[in-house]
Amino acid sequence: MLPSPTLPRELHSARQLTDHLFAVLRADSWYERPVPERHRLLFYLGHLEAFDWNLLARDALDLPSFHPGFDRLFAFGIDPGEGHLPDDRPSDWPAIPEVERYNQLVRETLDAALARVPQPMLEAAIEHRLMHAETLAYLLHQLPSERKLFQPAPPVPLSAAPRACAVEIPAGSAELGRCRGAGFGWDNEFDAHTVLVPAFSIARYKVTNGEYLEFVRAGAAPPAFWVQRQGAWFFRGMFEEVPLPLDWPVYVTQCEADTYARWRGMALPSEAQWHRAAAGQEPSSNTDFRHWDPISVTADDAAGAAPAQLIGNGWEWTSTVFGPFPGFQPFSFYSNYSEPFFDGQHYVLKGGSPRTAARLLRPSFRNWFRPSYPYVYATFRLVQS
Numbered sequence: 001m002l003p004s005p006t007l008p009r010e011l012h013s014a015r016q017l018t019d020h021l022f023a024v025l026r027a028d029s030w031y032e033r034p035v036p037e038r039h040r041l042l043f044y045l046g047h048l049e050a051f052d053w054n055l056l057a058r059d060a061l062d063l064p065s066f067h068p069g070f071d072r073l074f075a076f077g078i079d080p081g082e083g084h085l086p087d088d089r090p091s092d093w094p095a096i097p098e099v100e101r102y103n104q105l106v107r108e109t110l111d112a113a114l115a116r117v118p119q120p121m122l123e124a125a126i127e128h129r130l131m132h133a134e135t136l137a138y139l140l141h142q143l144p145s146e147r148k149l150f151q152p153a154p155p156v157p158l159s160a161a162p163r164a165c166a167v168e169i170p171a172g173s174a175e176l177g178r179c180r181g182a183g184f185g186w187d188n189e190f191d192a193h194t195v196l197v198p199a200f201s202i203a204r205y206k207v208t209n210g211e212y213l214e215f216v217r218a219g220a221a222p223p224a225f226w227v228q229r230q231g232a233w234f235f236r237g238m239f240e241e242v243p244l245p246l247d248w249p250v251y252v253t254q255c256e257a258d259t260y261a262r263w264r265g266m267a268l269p270s271e272a273q274w275h276r277a278a279a280g281q282e283p284s285s286n287t288d289f290r291h292w293d294p295i296s297v298t299a300d301d302a303a304g305a306a307p308a309q310l311i312g313n314g315w316e317w318t319s320t321v322f323g324p325f326p327g328f329q330p331f332s333f334y335s336n337y338s339e340p341f342f343d344g345q346h347y348v349l350k351g352g353s354p355r356t357a358a359r360l361l362r363p364s365f366r367n368w369f370r371p372s373y374p375y376v377y378a379t380f381r382l383v384q385s
Contacts, residue, residue: 003119007126010359011114014129015107017289017357018048021136024148031090034142035375037080040090041139046099048132049106050074052125056110059333060117063109070094070102079370081345121333123184130357133289137355138375141238150239151292157285159296162208162247166201166384167277167307173197174275177325178364188338189364191327195272202269202277203381204307205297206314207260209235210246215260224374225251238292247296249309249379254317254347254371257380266382271320271366273383274350277307278363284312288358294377295354307381311361314379315349322346322368346370353377 022045030042039047050071057063058071065071073094078086114122140148177192178185209226213233216222226244227234233244252260254268261267269277286295286309300309310316323342330339349367352360355377369376 003114003117003122007119007122008111008114010126011122011129014126014133014357017133018129018136021133021140024140024151025143026147026149029143029147030096031093032143032147033086034139036085037078037373038139039078039086040088040093042093042096042099043074043077044132044136044139045096046070046074046094046102047077048129049103051128052110053106055121055125055333056117057106057113060121061113063113066105066109067102070099079341081370082372120184124186124331124334127184127186127357127359130359133357134353134355134377137238137292138377141236142375145239148239153292154290156291156293156295157299159247159299160301162205162296162298164211165204167204168201169197169199169273169277171197171199172276174272175279176272176275176364178362185362185364186337186366187329187331187334188322188324188366190329191325192364193326195275197270197272197276198385200269200273200276200383200385202273202307202383206249206309206316206379206381207257208246208297209244209248209250212250212252212260213244213246215263218263220256220259220263223250223252223256235293245294245296247298248294249297249314251294251314251377251379252317253374253378254369254380257317257378258319258371261380261382264382266384268317268319268380269383271318271348271350274310274316274318275363278310278350281306281310283352283358283361284309286354287312287352287356287361289355291354293354294379310351312352312356313354314351314377315353315356315367316351317378317380318348318350320348322348322366341368349376349378 031040033040173194174197178189179192225236234241235244284300294313346368
């Protein structure tokens, strides 16, 4: 199936988005590695175009390569286990102008041939780039502020203070996954299936910095996004430190979220419980690159007492180990997208963050990370059976 005429426009829009993110970086910072478990930032400048080239030009159109070395160098990211961090040096990487020339040639060549690319492959390229827009955001977040160029953002809305309360979810079925033929989805989203979920209660709000601060004062380690200055706690925002906003959701690892839940005598929701609670929910106002940082957990409150912000303002950790759904089939054109991570060492996140594109907010979309990975915009809420 050849692509819809709207998809090339979506690709160009996604390129503008990632170009804007790269523009946040100061010229002397390309060879920095702000997250030890990931490549240097220069890799991502080349990776987005190399991925498009390898998938669309090479695999879909069988076009001859003009730089096979870069096609290979920038092909794959990394996700090392503990004790296996990369040890490359800046001198191991090419010069920035070389990568920029490669990127320009890739775009020019692909743009002349996009009408011949099968639609699922073009949609995969668009969503891959949008996912990396979020990856770039959290990598840039870890850079010192002096290595970034400040970008303005809309003012954060004032909101009421949250009150701890739970929402009762009756027993029933949760619809997981995506029906084949219902539109693009990644291989791990298929097949659609129903899971029966016993009754449970779920917190109306994500756990806040204020609630987690009680845990820290009881002896827990602070999250990676916090820093203490002269006895006061601050949140490390994208461009500046701010006094810890007690009504914002706390960004933590899955291990930290699970330990906090046990400390409270509760648990993290399973993927099925999250779906049961999120059925019919509208996204938070803090998605699709609206803000760089979180907003209050009550900022999207409306009439009723449904769980708030299940979609947006921070991914939500679940207790579910990432694995295949019944009927799983790897993509023929991207066979290593999901399957290498069905290793029992990654957990499912649902919902979305301030830096998650609207296209990725569909209920079936699944995110996953190692449980001790501290850099992702990941929050959580509590459940009780």
